Every structure is written in structure tokens, then in C-alpha cells.
Amino acid sequence: MSEINPSDRRIIAAPDDVAALYTGAGKQESKTGVEVELTFFDAASPDLATMTVAQNHEVARAANAACGGDFVRNEPTAEMLEVGSEAGEQDCLRTVMDNLDCRLSCLTEAAAELGLKRSWFQHLPEKTAEDLLKNLMDTPRYQAFFGPPRADMVKVAAYFSVCKSTQVSVSYTDPAHLLSNLRRLYVLAPFLFMISENTAPFNEGAPFRGHAGMHHRAALGSRGGIPPYVFTAQSGEDYIRAHIDAVMNNPLFVHYDENGNLLRLPSGTWTSFNALKTKGLNTATNYFFAQSVLWPDVKIAALKDEAGLVNGHRYEARMFGVGLHQHRTMLLITAALAYDPVFANSIDQLLKHHGFNQRMPESLKTPLLKAYDTARNHNGAFLDIPYGAGQMSEFAAKFADLLERSPQIASFEKEIEPILTICRTGMTDSKINARLFPTLQSALDFQRHYDPEIFKRRDQCAYSALERELAA
Numbered sequence: 062m063s064e065i066n067p068s069d070r071r072i073i074a075a076p077d078d079v080a081a082l083y084t085g086a087g088k089q090e091s092k093t094g095v096e097v098e099l100t101f102f103d104a105a106s107p108d109l110a111t112m113t114v115a116q117n118h119e120v121a122r123a124a125n126a127a128c129g130g131d132f133v134r135n136e137p138t139a140e141m142l143e144v145g146s147e148a149g150e151q152d153c154l155r156t157v158m159d160n161l162d163c164r165l166s167c168l169t170e171a172a173a174e175l176g177l178k179r180s181w182f183q184h185l186p187e188k189t190a191e192d193l194l195k196n197l198m199d200t201p202r203y204q205a206f207f208g209p210p211r212a213d214m215v216k217v218a219a220y221f222s223v224c225k226s227t228q229v230s231v232s233y234t235d236p237a238h239l240l241s242n243l244r245r246l247y248v249l250a251p252f253l254f255m256i257s258e259n260t261a262p263f264n265e266g267a268p269f270r271g272h273a274g275m276h277h278r279a280a281l282g283s284r285g286g287i288p289p290y291v292f293t294a295q296s297g298e299d300y301i302r303a304h305i306d307a308v309m310n311n312p313l314f315v316h317y318d319e320n321g322n323l324l325r326l327p328s329g330t331w332t333s334f335n336a337l338k339t340k341g342l343n344t345a346t347n348y349f350f351a352q353s354v355l356w357p358d359v360k361i362a363a364l365k366d367e368a369g370l371v372n373g374h375r376y377e378a379r380m381f382g383v384g385l386h387q388h389r390t391m392l393l394i395t396a397a398l399a400y401d402p403v404f405a406n407s408i409d410q411l412l413k414h415h416g417f418n419q420r421m422p423e424s425l426k427t428p429l430l431k432a433y434d435t436a437r438n439h440n441g442a443f444l445d446i447p448y449g450a451g452q453m454s455e456f457a458a459k460f461a462d463l464l465e466r467s468p469q470i471a472s473f474e475k476e477i478e479p480i481l482t483i484c485r486t487g488m489t490d491s492k493i494n495a496r497l498f499p500t501l502q503s504a505l506d507f508q509r510h511y512d513p514e515i516f517k518r519r520d521q522c523a524y525s526a527l528e529r530e531l532a533a
Contacts, residue, residue: 073345080302083374091234102178120172133164140193151399181508226382313350358379404467432447
């Protein structure tokens, strides 16, 4: 979750007071970066006990000290830590990737020093939200949110504890660049969710044959999923105005008081940034807090200067899984869509062929919501499901052919191979996990005994990395 500067007391009286912060970075300054949420457990313990709050702090300190910087960040529950890459321009993707690889290794090595092992899966398939929330991090933000969850926020807390993801951000060049990429990513979201997923066929200890992450995200309601103005905005400026209005009217269950402290409201009680104006609390701190607790699948998120003050914005694609390759392959896909107009246009044409005409945004709603529902509830079919006017497996194969030809990623032949394999075979990481681990105990046995050296095989997907196990 985004950190908020609690001391920014500037008054935001109207949309015009923040509009200039959404104009974009310009073509020369646009950058991309990646954040990855990793989960750790004790393989020697009888119940695969999760990393504790004390261990979480120690691992984060050790990793930051070893690699230099402040790139390891807390998430709500103690088993999880997030690693952020340095951001880089469109011709610096190799630097971004290498930087993130180094930091991920640094974190896993720091955890190993305490006897902790990274989860093979992007989640812990046997742990319930209740289990994980018993180890809530001891930070004011997460304590205010979920310590314990309000009765009307229990399912939201479950999402933030159970689900882990990779997020790729781009500081868009201008409002038109923002809208075209946001809309395209939303239309692609069911497909991107599916090809990057790396879960076991279990969720909170029970068999589960859909997309667990999409299942839990549905609990976010209007503050998650697809904002309605995706289907109505006629320009980037339209989208930004609608976004600012959504921020100002976003129902808040927590806000900052006049002393910069988080105030949690009683269950069933809500306010909004606009409502806080009557108390003189319509500060920049509360505006950007209200923005930070909107969690759509493609989020508009703040950029900050060295003093922690917001000085711009980025879009953040949040639908990607976690595994061997995802932090690399999803970076390359997102960057190619953002920076290679020929590739982006070819994907738009492919989407149009599947019934998603982005030039008629109002026509997208019905087929896209249906595609979301189909992916979320795929019942073990994985890519063998409808996607718009065709099949997702057919779309995936054509997507791979177009991606492979993008000049933006021409020098990443090895790095892009895992996702090309997934798209052409339909063997997503989750599909491989479902084949190999038909029982919860088999998944947990693999967790306990797998060799962590496998995470050095970043140019493979589960289909190739677990070839021996599949042949057994």
C-alpha cells in the first residue's frame, strides 16, 4: 500500500487545486518500475509457520542494509514484504530488471539467514485470512485499517492478507497516454490475470478451481475492479476529472485528524474527503490518502519528491501474479504496451477482433464484465475459456506472436520466453500447480522440500522449471 505524508497541510478546496499533478511526465521523463510482494514461512516448523512481526522487521532491515537503500517495505500482514525496483526510462528496462533481480535475491537471502523460505506459490494455500491477520504489522496505518478489521471490512482485510501480486507502474507521458493505456490494460485484465497467476488449487485451506485473487478482489466493490468512467471518458482529461471526483467522494473508514494522526471510524460509519471540508480537514494528506484507498485493477498512484510531497502521478497495473518470471515478463509486456505504439495498436486490433472495440468505450462494459466473471470462475479450465467473441487460448497464441515482434523487447529474447510458452501451450503456472498438487498435503510437502535455488531460473515458467516433476 502507498505511504502517505501525514504532515502535508495544504488545503485542497476544489479539483483545480490538484489537477496540475495529473498532466503527465512528458515523453522524455516517463519511467517504469516494478513492485513484488513476497511471502515467507518457516519450512522446519510442523505447520509451516509464517514469518512473524519481529522477523519481518529484522529481514527488512537486513536486506535494506545489505543492498543499500529503502526498497523493502511492509505490507499489512507479517508473512509478506514488498520489494520495489528503481524506476527507469523506456530504454533502461534491463537496468530496472537487473536492479529488481538483485533486490529480490537480497531479500530472500536475508530471510534465509533467519531460517525462512520464500513461498513457491504467490500465496500460502493453507493459511486463512484469520490466520494471517493474527500477525498484523505494528504500524499505525495497518493497525487503523485492520487491527482488528471493522465488521464491514472483513472481506477487504481478507483480500489484503491472502492475496499477493506483482505491480508494474508507468509514469504516463500525458492524459491521452494515460487513458489509452488504462483502457487497454482493463480490457486485457482477465487475460493478464490468467497468464501470470501462480497459485495452488486451494484457497484458505479449501479446494478452489477459480482465480483466487480475482475472487478476493471482488470484495473491494466500487473501490476496486473497473471504475465506471473507463466506459464513458472521451479523453484523458475526462478520465482525470472523473478520477479526482471519485477520490473526493470515496467513502473513508479512516482519515487523518488535525494532528496528523490516523482516526478510525466505527463500523458502519463513513466519511469522505468532501465531507471533511466542514472540519477543515480537506488537506493534501487526506486527499492523497483517499486516493490511496482506491484499489482498482489499474490504479492511478502518486509520485513523490525527495521531501515526500506528491509531484505527479503514474498508473499501476496490479493484476499480475508472483513467481519465477512474472516480475520480468509483466514488466516487458507493460512497457511494450506503453512505449511501442505499433505493438499497442496491433493489440488493439486483436482485441477488436475479439469484440472489444476501444473506440466505442461504452460497448466494452458488457463483454468485459462477462470476461472478468468467466476468468474469476474458470472452474479449472484456465485459458480454455471464452474471452469476448473468441477463446482466451486463441487470443493468447496471437498475443504471443505480436509480443515477440515488438522492437521494445527485442533484446529480451530469453526473458520473454516463459510468457510465450504459457501463451502458446496454455500451461499457466497455476495449471501446472493444479496438475502436480491435487491435494493440499502435496502442495505443502512441495513447499517444505523444494530447493530455493529454483528461483534463480527466472527465464522459465513452471511448465519448464518443473518438467521432471511433471514427467514423474
